[in-house]
Amino acid sequence: MKKKTEVFRRNYLKKRCFGEFGGRYVPELLIQALDDLEACYLQAKTDSHFQRELKSVLQSYGGRPTPLLFAKNLSEELTELRESRKSSALRKQRKQPLKIYIKNEGILHTGAHKLNNVLGQALLCMRMGKRELVAETGAGQHGLAVASVAAKFKLAAKIFMGEEDYFRQYPNVYAMKNLGAKVIMVSDGTRRLKDAVNAAMKYWIENLKTTHYLLGSALGPFPYPLLVRDFQSVIGVEAKKQLKQAEGRLPDLLCACVGGGSNSLGFFTPFLSDAKVAMLGIEAGGKSMKLGEHASRMKEPKLGIVQGYKSYFIQNADGQVQPTHSISAGLDYPGIAPELAYLHQQGRVKFLSASDKEALEGFRKLSEKEGISPALECAHVIGKLPVIIQRYPEASFICVNISGRGDKDIFITAKHLDKDAWREFLKRELRSLR
Amino acid sequence: MKNKFDIKFSAAKAEGKKIQLMAHMLAGYPSVSVNKETAWAMEQAGADYLELQLPFSDPLADGPVIMRGNHHALKKNFSLEKGFRLIEDLASGQNMPIFVMSYYNLPFVFGLEKFMGILEQVGVSGVIIPDIPFDDESEEYIQRMSAFKLHAALVISPGTSSKRLKAIGKKASGFVYTTLRTGITGAKQTLSHEGLTQFKKIRRAFPKKLALAAGFGISRPEHVKALEGKVDIAVIGSKLILLTVERGPLAVGEFISSIVSSIVS
Ligand SMILES: Cc1ncc(COP(=O)(O)O)c(C=O)c1O
Numbered sequence: 001m002k003k004k005t006e007v008f009r010r011n012y013l014k015k016r017c018f019g020e021f022g023g024r025y026v027p028e029l030l031i032q033a034l035d036d037l038e039a040c041y042l043q044a045k046t047d048s049h050f051q052r053e054l055k056s057v058l059q060s061y062g063g064r065p066t067p068l069l070f071a072k073n074l075s076e077e078l079t080e081l082r083e084s085r086k087s088s089a090l091r092k093q094r095k096q097p098l099k100i101y102i103k104n105e106g107i108l109h110t111g112a113h114k115l116n117n118v119l120g121q122a123l124l125c126m127r128m129g130k131r132e133l134v135a136e137t138g139a140g141q142h143g144l145a146v147a148s149v150a151a152k153f154k155l156a157a158k159i160f161m162g163e164e165d166y167f168r169q170y171p172n173v174y175a176m177k178n179l180g181a182k183v184i185m186v187s188d189g190t191r192r193l194k195d196a197v198n199a200a201m202k203y204w205i206e207n208l209k210t211t212h213y214l215l216g217s218a219l220g221p222f223p224y225p226l227l228v229r230d231f232q233s234v235i236g237v238e239a240k241k242q243l244k245q246a247e248g249r250l251p252d253l254l255c256a257c258v259g260g261g262s263n264s265l266g267f268f269t270p271f272l273s274d275a276k277v278a279m280l281g282i283e284a285g286g287k288s289m290k291l292g293e294h295a296s297r298m299k300e301p302k303l304g305i306v307q308g309y310k311s312y313f314i315q316n317a318d319g320q321v322q323p324t325h326s327i328s329a330g331l332d333y334p335g336i337a338p339e340l341a342y343l344h345q346q347g348r349v350k351f352l353s354a355s356d357k358e359a360l361e362g363f364r365k366l367s368e369k370e371g372i373s374p375a376l377e378c379a380h381v382i383g384k385l386p387v388i389i390q391r392y393p394e395a396s397f398i399c400v401n402i403s404g405r406g407d408k409d410i411f412i413t414a415k416h417l418d419k420d421a422w423r424e425f426l427k428r429e430l431r432s433l434r
Numbered sequence: 435m436k437n438k439f440d441i442k443f444s445a446a447k448a449e450g451k452k453i454q455l456m457a458h459m460l461a462g463y464p465s466v467s468v469n470k471e472t473a474w475a476m477e478q479a480g481a482d483y484l485e486l487q488l489p490f491s492d493p494l495a496d497g498p499v500i501m502r503g504n505h506h507a508l509k510k511n512f513s514l515e516k517g518f519r520l521i522e523d524l525a526s527g528q529n530m531p532i533f534v535m536s537y538y539n540l541p542f543v544f545g546l547e548k549f550m551g552i553l554e555q556v557g558v559s560g561v562i563i564p565d566i567p568f569d570d571e572s573e574e575y576i577q578r579m580s581a582f583k584l585h586a587a588l589v590i591s592p593g594t595s596s597k598r599l600k601a602i603g604k605k606a607s608g609f610v611y612t613t614l615r616t617g618i619t620g621a622k623q624t625l626s627h628e629g630l631t632q633f634k635k636i637r638r639a640f641p642k643k644l645a646l647a648a649g650f651g652i653s654r655p656e657h658v659k660a661l662e663g664k665v666d667i668a669v670i671g672s673k674l675i676l677l678t679v680e681r682g683p684l685a686v687g688e689f690i691s692s693i694v695s696s697i698v699s
Contacts, residue, residue, distance in 0.1 A: 025538055025565045027495045029591035029616050031598075188498075189491065189505060198492055198501075205495075206617045208593070305539045305565070306492055318514045319543030321491040 013042075016222035017310070019345065021338035024221035026308045033208045038223040040128050045230070050123065057119050058234065061152065064116075066107045066235075068242035068399075071100045073369040074385075082389050098389060101246065101399040103239045104372065105263065110148050112141035112375060112404030113235060113263045114216060120231035122149045125212035132156040132211040136200040138165050138193035138259065139330035139377065140172025141404055142216030147181035157181035160199040163191040165329040172408050190323045193259075193333045197307055217260025218337040221308030225338050232266025235401060240270050243399055252395035253278045255388060256403065257378045258351070259295075259330045261337025263403040268349065278350070278392065281340065282381045284326030285353035291316075295324040297336045298344060298351035304335075311338040327356035327412065328376035330404075352391070358383030360416050363406060375404035376412065437583050438531040439483070439559035439608055443645060443666070446482065452697055453662045456533070456647060457481040457690065458671035461488050461520050462512030463503040464679055469520060470527065472678050475687030477528045480694035485562065485669060486524065487535040488517045494537065495564045497620030499672045503679075514544060522556040531559040533587060533608075538565045546575075550582040560585030560608045568602050576607055587611050587647070592632040599639035609645035609667060612636060614652070621673040622651035625660060633664045655696040662697065 017023045024034055044050040058064040079098040083091060105113040125133060133155050137143030143159040150157035159181050166173055166185045176183050189195040197220070204213035218228040243251055254271060256264035258281040271277045286294035297312045304313040306321055314334040315321050326332040343349040354362070359376050362383025367373045374382060381388075381400050389395070406413065414422040446454050457476045459469055473484060489507040493500065525532055534553055541549035541563070553561065561584055566572050568588055579586040585608025590599065593616050602610065614629030615622075629651070636646065648661055649669030658668045670693075677685045 023571070024567065024569075026567060027564045027591070028567045028589050029593055029613060031567050032593045032595065188501060194492070198494065201494060202497070202618050208616055302543075305542050307494065308565070315491075315539075315543065317543070319490075319539040320508060 012226070018225075018339045018342035021309070021311050021341045022222055022225055023310050024308055025305045025310065026221045027205070029205060029208075030221070033204075034221055034223065036128065037124070040124055041223055041227045044124060044127060050127070054120055054123055057123075058116065062109050062115050062119060063107060064234065065238045067104050068239060068246065069102045069104060069370070070246065071102050071370050074366070075100045077369065078385060078389055081386055085390070096396055099247070099397045100385070101243060101251070102370070102372065103235060103242075103267065103399060103401045105235060105401065105403050106372065106374065106405030110141070110145045111407060112145070113232060113266065114142040114145040115149070116234050116266065117216065117228050117231040117262060118142070118145040118149050118214060120227070121212065121214045122153055122155065124227075125155065125214070126153065128212065130210055130212045132158070132207070133214045134158045134160070134200050134203050134207070134211050135214045135216060136160050136193065136196035137172075137216065138162070138196065138332060139328065139375065139404075140165065140169040140176065140408055141330065141375070143176050143181070143183070144172050146214055147176040147179040150181060151179050158203065159183045160186050160196040160203065162193060162196045163187045165192060165196070165332075168412060169329055169408055171410065192324065193329065194307070194321065194335070201307070217262040218265050218339060219260045219307070219309055219311065219335060225309065228262050229265040229269060229337075229339060232262050233269045235263065235266040236268060236270035239267065239399060239401075247397060249397070250274055250277050251397045251399045252276070253280060253388075253392050253398045254401070255280045255282060255381045255398065256401040257282050257331060257380045258336065258340065259333055259377060260335070261340045263378075263401055265337060265339055267401040272348065278395065279348065280388065281349055281351045282384055283351055283353040284324075284328060284331035284380065285355040285358070286325040286327070287356055292323045293325050294353065295326045295332050295334065296353040297334065299353065301341070301344070306335055309335070309338050311341045312336050327359055328380070328409075330375070330377040331380065352384060352387065354380035354384040360413065363409075363413055364417065366402075372402065373406035374402050375406050376409045378403040379406070437559050437585070438557065439533075439585060442482065442531050453658060453665065454482040454667045455480070455658070455690065455693065456483040456485050456649070456667050456669040457674055458485045458487065458535075458649075458669060460500060460503045460507065460675055461486055461517050462507030462510065463489065463675070464506070465510075466516065466520055468678065468683060470523065472683040472686050473524050473528055473530070475683040476690055477530050479687040479690035481530060481690050483667065484524065484528075484530040484532045485535050485671075486521060486532055488514070488540055490537040490540060492537070495618055497618040497672065499621070499675055500619050503675055514540060518552055518556075521553070521558060525557045533560045533562055533585075534558055535562040535564070538563050546578065550579060550584055554582040554584060558584065560587055562587045562589065562611060564589050568598065568605070573605055576605055580607060585609070589613065590636070591616055592628040596635060596639050599636060603640035603644060606640075606644055609647045610640070611647045611649065611669065612665075613650040614648055615650055617650065619650055619672050621653035621676060623653070625651055625657050630660065630664075655693045658693050659696055
């Protein structure tokens with residue numbers, strides 16, 4: 001297994017793709033910039049000075065390592081649920097306790113895993129002698145990390161954000177502006193993450209010499225899928241060590257939410273060669289499985305080439321990318337990391353989707369049971385756990401990656417969980433602004 | 435390989451025409467009927483070639499004017515099927531050789547062979563797909579296109595290295611399209627210095643006979659004049675689309691006429 005992975009890695013570098021997925025399908029004028037970034041990254045990867053510097057800022061600025069928590073109350077509840085589903089004959093046997101662990105990236109500075117990649121790429125940006133960052137953002141967590149790191153490293157930052165996301169994640173817009181970044185609202189197309197990526201990429205094309213495009217997920221043209229995954233792998237590396245320490249063995253199952261795919265790949269990658277560890281990605285099931293009401297690309301995977309990479313996209317028979325919906329802006333995107341498409345094809349990573357409703361349940365559940373309010377993105381995983389433990393009856397040791405904390409979502413969750421009181425609060429706020 | 439483009443191109447060269455014009459049009463924007471009227475006006479005014487862009491949801495190399503046109507056409511239910519019908523009508527209704535411009539996802543999802551088979555059948559001269567850069571896969575693509583008697587016009591930019599230019603020049607078919615700046619499409623008041631000074635480097639790297647086209651930002655007769663003797667074909671895009679939408683097909687004709695007369699004089 002290990003050897004196979006190695007051969008595959010080498011091929012990836014040579015051909016710039018994971019099996020048939022990935023590549024760099026971009027206008028010629030981006031090739032030089034992508035070549036430069038690739039060369040810079042491959043050099044940095046083996047440069048001990050770079051690695052030391054990255055490790056140091058991840059610690060001192062980011063707050064790594066992030067904790068691993070045994071979710072005792074949640075585990076007990078799910079154990080009971082599993083027992084209650086068993087036939088009476090089976091129930092007589094000894095109860096097998098479920099153990100759910102939480103890798104908590106919400107503790108990371110700026111509140112989500114996004115910072116891991118941003119610190120890595122910001123160092124690359126300076127290594128290339130560039131002083132400006134451009135980025136897209138959906139939930140605003142990537143944008144917030146970019147804005148913060150830009151302030152810290154004295155870089156300029158421009159953040160593109162779809163109109164829809166701009167307003168539903170306004171607390172993050174405010175924070176980004178406050179940090180000195182310029183936030184640009186994108187009103188074209190579906191007014192979401194996809195269109196923010198288009199706008200950021202075009203800004204980059206027009207400003208290649210001075211600007212680094214700091215892509216926030218493991219997608220886009222090569223080398224982005226590779227370097228984003230590598231920078232995020234610190235999650236899995238830490239988790240592996242922590243899990244072994246906690247239970248003396250590796251878990252049976254890893255679960256993570258999948259927007260573009262950066263937190264899931266970062267979490268999964270260090271476990272890929274451990275054949276006994278199953279991996280499950282949770283996509284946004286939205287309101288229903290009707291086109292336009294979800295962001296589950298793996299439901300009926302359709303191969304395409306969009307935004308510079310070959311992968312699965314939510315698109316029609318003509319190859320036009322179609323609108324998506326999710327209660328969480330970070331999962332509301334029609335494409336998926338090419339490496340995840342490959343791992344899915346190989347059967348290594350499986351996928352399920354969780355609905356908006358399940359995500360809200362997950363948000364409430366983790367808050368109530370463990371005192372952790374997760375971002376709506378990863379709340380999808382918690383909300384799906386009752387189904388997951390049914391699908392994986394053999395799994396007794398599960399680790400969930402909590403990719404971020406839920407502060408950014410107060411206006412969304414409150415609308416559903418505390419509507420009347422929230423309205424009164426907003427009325428008062430409005431009055432106080434007069 | 436010789437198709438309609440090659441015949442027209444060498445005839446124009448033999449006539450001593452200083453620079454030829456390729457007029458760009460976005461299928462379904464603002465409507466198919468306006469597309470047809472505009473093509474007629476372009477030909478009457480003296481445009482030599484037609485570049486017909488098929489709308490795509492995520493046009494990576496296009497600035498706001500063309501991108502919003504793409505979205506507008508799709509919102510009005512412009513489909514690939516309608517696109518093929520329009521191409522067929524335009525190919526039989528006028529004489530300018532046609533190049534179909536499309537982002538890769540459309541032929542990729544439809545099936546490259548099937549897609550190109552249709553284009554060949556209706557007499558298209560070639561395709562321009564901006565998001566297939568020159569690499570291993572594009573060589574195969576150029577070969578597959580030539581089986582359909584279609585030129586796969588490659589796109590380069592002022593930043594393309596001499597080494598890459600040499601390799602591209604060896605494989606190119608029909609013409610090579612260079613952008614006049616490192617950027618996205620859009621009409622500009624002036625052409626950039628980097629755009630206007632790139633041609634020596636390109637010509638040095640390319641075989642003598644290979645046709646060179648340039649576009650991105652052309653919005654005035656003087657711009658075309660400035661390209662005389664430097665490139666074989668000037669491509670006009672966003673400016674024509676703006677004119678079509680704001681002032682109609684006749685204004686497009688007048689604008690092209692003004693360029694044609696400035697070339698002659
Ligand atoms: C907290 C959080 N989790 C998950 C995601 C999804 O992205 P990815 O799949 O790249 O981890 C986002 C993206 O905005 C996010 O903010």
